[in-house]
Amino acid sequence: MARDTGSVKSPLPFDPIRAAQQTWVARGWDQAASGMALVTSLMRAHQIVLARVEEVLRPLDLTFSRYELLMLLEFSQAGSLPLSKVGTRLQVHPASVTNAVDRLEQQGLVRRVPHPTDRRATLAELTDAGRMLAAEATKALNDKVFTAPGLPTAKGDQLVRLLRDLRHDAGDF
Amino acid sequence: MARDTGSVKSPLPFDPIRAAQQTWVARGWDQAASGMALVTSLMRAHQIVLARVEEVLRPLDLTFSRYELLMLLEFSQAGSLPLSKVGTRLQVHPASVTNAVDRLEQQGLVRRVPHPTDRRATLAELTDAGRMLAAEATKALNDKVFTAPGLPTAKGDQLVRLLRDLRHDAGDF
DNA sequence: GTCCGACCTTTTGACATCAAAGTAATTCCC
């Protein structure tokens, strides 16, 4: 019968990224070895952190993308934004915004409202339930993830600085 | 008619993560502000880097997950591995392995072969075409991404070290 | 020997993401 198999738990006895980097050097790709390690590390770290976040949000019937959208609205003065603005701010595809708002609307956390002056546009507006759930989710994330993100504060802040450099170099903000 | 809209290009005039961190502090969530910035930075950096990688792989009809699977087989001595082993090494769900192998098989890059001794297991085996495409893809990634991943080598290596700490703390290897 | 738990893969269903194309509304500019 079905058992768990689960999303992989067994820790490997070595660092696969370190091993791959050595392989890259061994094949003469010295110039790329470091960058390969950077890219791969980022992928894996993202996977780990996202899993922790989604685990906390799951009991609240939220995913990280939907949580982000809720918080974006929460932080906007009016509690509502045009969908296009949402896409720009969260840096996601317009179709993803449509999809996320569809689901949030089904959950009663957000409401579509016509834009007061531009008839092309639609606003996503937080409902009371949405505002409350956002607060609850934030508390859970603060307590269970953000307070202990996996690195001591000094290292964490350094990581944030390096990632900011990377983002800035890539043309983010 | 359809235009581009594209996957968001406009750079914001400020760092949204820095802003969010200040908001966190302003709301009294000091202990979590740093961790929130770390998690969010990771998400965004991942998004940026993955987009660069997939852009390079797209002309070769590969995605990063399928490329990873190809390289895992390439690096295995026999050029073949049981699907379960693939899942463990790449840290992905069994269903994702099945899906990726399905597609690679359709593309003629990989072949399913019965395990010689364990009749429960199936091996994914690299075809000649798969081996060649993997080499081509690696060359493209080395040239266009890994050689200039977005940070100078010193900072990049430091980033890799910090991410290794994070991964190790999370129970990876 | 047989049986039951553990393991291997697949299938199905829920989400998320992007690309491409369609519809509607707005703005630019001659």
Add this chain to the structure above:
DNA sequence: GGGAATTACTTTGATGTCAAAAGGTCGGAC
């Protein structure tokens, strides 16, 4: 004014990921 280019949102289709459950196989305990 009026048509072309632009902008806003939605729809559809292809990928990828995880969770849960089903079917087959192995292997050690009794």
